[in-house]
Amino acid sequence: MGRVRGGEERADQPPPFSDQVLENVIENVLEFLEYRRDRNAASLVCRSWYRAEAQTRREVFIGNCYAVSPARAITRFRAARALVLKGRPRFADFNLVPPGWGARFSPWVAAMAPAYPWLERVCLKRMTVSDADLALLARSFPSFRDLTLICCDGFGTPGLATIAELCRNLRVLDLIENDVEDEDEQVADWISKFPEATACLESLSFECVNCPVNFAALEALVVRSRSLRRLRVNQHVSIHQLRRLMERAPQLTQLGTGSFHSVPGAAGAPDLDVADLESTYAASKSLVCLSGFRMLEHEYLPAIFPVCANLVSLNLSYAMITAEQLKPVIFQCHNLHTFWVLDTIGDDGLQAVAKSCKNLSELRVFPFDASEDSEGSVSDSGLVAISEGCPKLRSILYFCQRMTNAAVMAMSKNCPDLVVFRLCIMGRCRPDQITGEPMDEGFGAIVMNCKKLTRLAVSGLLTDRVFEYIANHGKSVRTLSVAFAGNTDLSLKYILEGCPNLQKLEIRDSPFGDAGLLSGIHHFYNMRFVWMSACKLSSAGCKEVARSLPHLVVEVIGEWSQDLDTDAVEKLYLYRSLDGPREDAPPFVKIL
Amino acid sequence: MEAVAASYVKDTELRLGLPGSEAPEKPAMRGGKRALPEDDEAAFCKSSPEDASGLRSVGAAPVAKAQVVGWPPIRTYRKNNFQARKAETGADASGLFVKVSMDGAPYLRKIDLKLYQGYKELKEALDSMFKSFSQGESSRKEGCNGSEYAITYEDKDGDLMLVGDVPWEMFTSSCKRLRIMKASEARGLESKQ
Numbered sequence: 014m015g016r017v018r019g020g021e022e023r024a025d026q027p028p029p030f031s032d033q034v035l036e037n038v039i040e041n042v043l044e045f046l047e048y049r050r051d052r053n054a055a056s057l058v059c060r061s062w063y064r065a066e067a068q069t070r071r072e073v074f075i076g077n078c079y080a081v082s083p084a085r086a087i088t089r090f091r092a093a094r095a096l097v098l099k100g101r102p103r104f105a106d107f108n109l110v111p112p113g114w115g116a117r118f119s120p121w122v123a124a125m126a127p128a129y130p131w132l133e134r135v136c137l138k139r140m141t142v143s144d145a146d147l148a149l150l151a152r153s154f155p156s157f158r159d160l161t162l163i164c165c166d167g168f169g170t171p172g173l174a175t176i177a178e179l180c181r182n183l184r185v186l187d188l189i190e191n192d193v194e195d196e197d198e199q200v201a202d203w204i205s206k207f208p209e210a211t212a213c214l215e216s217l218s219f220e221c222v223n224c225p226v227n228f229a230a231l232e233a234l235v236v237r238s239r240s241l242r243r244l245r246v247n248q249h250v251s252i253h254q255l256r257r258l259m260e261r262a263p264q265l266t267q268l269g270t271g272s273f274h275s276v277p278g279a280a281g282a283p284d285l286d287v288a289d290l291e292s293t294y295a296a297s298k299s300l301v302c303l304s305g306f307r308m309l310e311h312e313y314l315p316a317i318f319p320v321c322a323n324l325v326s327l328n329l330s331y332a333m334i335t336a337e338q339l340k341p342v343i344f345q346c347h348n349l350h351t352f353w354v355l356d357t358i359g360d361d362g363l364q365a366v367a368k369s370c371k372n373l374s375e376l377r378v379f380p381f382d383a384s385e386d387s388e389g390s391v392s393d394s395g396l397v398a399i400s401e402g403c404p405k406l407r408s409i410l411y412f413c414q415r416m417t418n419a420a421v422m423a424m425s426k427n428c429p430d431l432v433v434f435r436l437c438i439m440g441r442c443r444p445d446q447i448t449g450e451p452m453d454e455g456f457g458a459i460v461m462n463c464k465k466l467t468r469l470a471v472s473g474l475l476t477d478r479v480f481e482y483i484a485n486h487g488k489s490v491r492t493l494s495v496a497f498a499g500n501t502d503l504s505l506k507y508i509l510e511g512c513p514n515l516q517k518l519e520i521r522d523s524p525f526g527d528a529g530l531l532s533g534i535h536h537f538y539n540m541r542f543v544w545m546s547a548c549k550l551s552s553a554g555c556k557e558v559a560r561s562l563p564h565l566v567v568e569v570i571g572e573w574s575q576d577l578d579t580d581a582v583e584k585l586y587l588y589r590s591l592d593g594p595r596e597d598a599p600p601f602v603k604i605l
Numbered sequence: 606m607e608a609v610a611a612s613y614v615k616d617t618e619l620r621l622g623l624p625g626s627e628a629p630e631k632p633a634m635r636g637g638k639r640a641l642p643e644d645d646e647a648a649f650c651k652s653s654p655e656d657a658s659g660l661r662s663v664g665a666a667p668v669a670k671a672q673v674v675g676w677p678p679i680r681t682y683r684k685n686n687f688q689a690r691k692a693e694t695g696a697d698a699s700g701l702f703v704k705v706s707m708d709g710a711p712y713l714r715k716i717d718l719k720l721y722q723g724y725k726e727l728k729e730a731l732d733s734m735f736k737s738f739s740q741g742e743s744s745r746k747e748g749c750n751g752s753e754y755a756i757t758y759e760d761k762d763g764d765l766m767l768v769g770d771v772p773w774e775m776f777t778s779s780c781k782r783l784r785i786m787k788a789s790e791a792r793g794l795e796s797k798q
């Protein structure tokens with residue numbers, strides 16, 4: 014069936030009747046496609062399918078907010094109800110991207126306000142969202158129900174107050190690890206802005222809002238929100254207050270406990286008895302996910318025993334507990350799939366985890382003392398123990414001071430289902446602790462034995478060889494994170510030429526130069542971004558890339574001294590874009 | 606006491622003259638040096654077999670010991686959480702990440718006061734941070750020398766103070782935010798001392 018008509022714009026003549034019928038039929042079928050990969054594939058079949066898919070896509074996911082302009086996204090997907098937007102590159106979390114770089118939500122919300130009257134959901138990650146943006150959001154979308162902000166900044170309690178007050182249908186307000194402005198003069202009592210009529214909240218997370226909340230208002234809100242399933246409070250909520258909230262909401266499935274700390278001598282209130290708190294937990298029969306413990310008082314930890322057996326997810330990564338304090342808890346958590354913890358539990362604590370959590374799927378071990386010189390409480394033996402006890406492990410993030418190839422190899426053999434392997438040996442360029450060799454063989458074993466691996470972060474002393482291994486065996490790797498590694502451009506050449514699925518590449522402080530970078534020219538259009546900082550790039554090489562690939566935006570980001578006209582490139586961030594260089598680049602960014 | 610105060614003030618004088626003027630050269634910022642020379646590579650990541658004990662090799666000691674931005678890769682959110690808790694036991698540490706604003710500049714910056722050993726380093730960092738913005742300004746004004754701006758800070762009580770008057774430790778524990786303003790505006794503060 015020849016399709017001669019050009020252009021996707023509806024402004025053209027409508028397709029003939031028979032084609033229209035076909036498109037309607039396809040639309041009905043495509044409604045069922047959920048995964049964006051399937052949708053993307055369907056949209057490439059022919060123009061008719063492209064149009065039909067565009068009409069039926071409900072959630073628009075944009076992995077890099079600068080890859081496409083708001084206007085273009087809105088023009089194509091006219092029926093979207095949900096937007097997921099990601100902004101800054103991940104290394105911004107570690108202060109490598111100067112503030113003011115970009116990723117502002119303003120142009121997006123301004124474009125959506127007139128175009129998406131039925132917008133229900135927005136999820137933003139690493140974007141700058143102002144109070145004014147939140148106000149516009151709250152005023153423009155009467156059906157709005159779900160706001161999730163992750164690692165964003167630029168807003169404060171006044172913005173939250175507007176959301177609370179004006180979004181009558183709000184079901185989800187999840188604020189996760191945002192940098193919330195807390196100017197003392199401007200703190201708004203946002204919790205009390207939820208009107209009496211708002212009673213359909215299902216999820217409320219505000220751990221990152223670092224100012225006290227009006228507890229009476231919070232309690233009242235919890236009482237009237239009978240659909241509330243997820244509640245994560247901040248550390249200004251004491252353990253007494255937590256107990257009251259839990260009693261008002263025994264139907265909770267996920268709980269962020271706030272401080273888990275009593276306020277000494279609070280207005281004549283008696284000390285909370287552990288047994289009383291324990292009975293409250295016993296009454297929370299639906300709890301499967303527990304987090305918080307921001308200022309944990311150890312005596313109260315046993316209160317959670319009644320729910321341990323049901324727990325699927327436990328986040329103790331803000332609790333400074335020892336192995337002995339962990340054991341009574343973890344020995345009851347047989348159903349745990351996800352466990353986040355501090356390295357204060359040591360190898361001993363990890364042994365305990367390995368003994369009880371046979372279904373463990375995701376483990377994250379964070380460092381209490383995040384410096385290169387600290388003692389380090391977890392080591393290679395903890396890693397081996399986990400690998401032996403938890404064969405179903407799919408995702409691990411492990412911070413340590415020292416490691417051995419043998420341990421990493423053991424994990425590669427014991428946990429073949431690994432999808433995410435992120436090992437951070439905090440001492441830069443540390444070799445194998447026992448043999449003194451580079452860590453090449455360990456990571457090599459991971460890519461060789463874990464065939465499903467899609468995300469890898471390497472560390473320790475590494476030569477070009479590890480990148481050769483990754484290129485030869487890591488064919489499914491999509492995200493690669495490199496720091497202080499490699500010897501020559503060969504490393505970069507290996508991965509850019511050998512990893513066909515590579516989409517996100519972030520490199521810092523590694524001796525890779527222009528030759529390595531240029532070897533990726535054939536692949537950059539397939540990638541979401543490449544970040545390289547403190548490498549050996551020069552502006553000549555970066556300009557060459559920009560010249561060869563007109564749809565690539567090549568940003569050179571200056572040091573704070575903004576010496577952008579020199580030869581050496583301190584920070585490079587490149588990404589494909591349908592709409593050319595952005596217009597909001599600050600003075601310390603030069604787009605080649 | 607006054608001589609000390611005067612030296613603090615001189616230290617914190619924000620010099621925004623052109624490169625090559627009185628301000629000392631800061632090698633790390635000069636472009637030509639940024640391409641890593643061979644010996645830096647050695648400092649980065651060489652480890653001789655004798656280091657089997659896992660000791661970090663320190664080819665060029667200053668490089669290895671210097672605090673590296675963003676390493677280990679822990680989010681600021683998480684780091685701040687523990688900073689506050691460690692400080693609970695010790696001195697009140699309410700001045701860690703502070704905002705820095707410069708009158709007229711469109712962008713705020715945030716800096717970690719713990720990264721600096723004293724006023725001189727802080728001044729250098731601020732100098733380089735805002736040079737990009739103010740170089741435009743100073744080139745428009747002919748015949749001006751370096752000291753157009755003064756660094757002030759807002760302390761725990763909300764008072765605006767001139768940076769450099771108090772001992773460094775006292776400053777870091779009480780500074781809530783920094784503000785770089787025109788020297789003329791700051792003159793009122795100076796006379797208070």
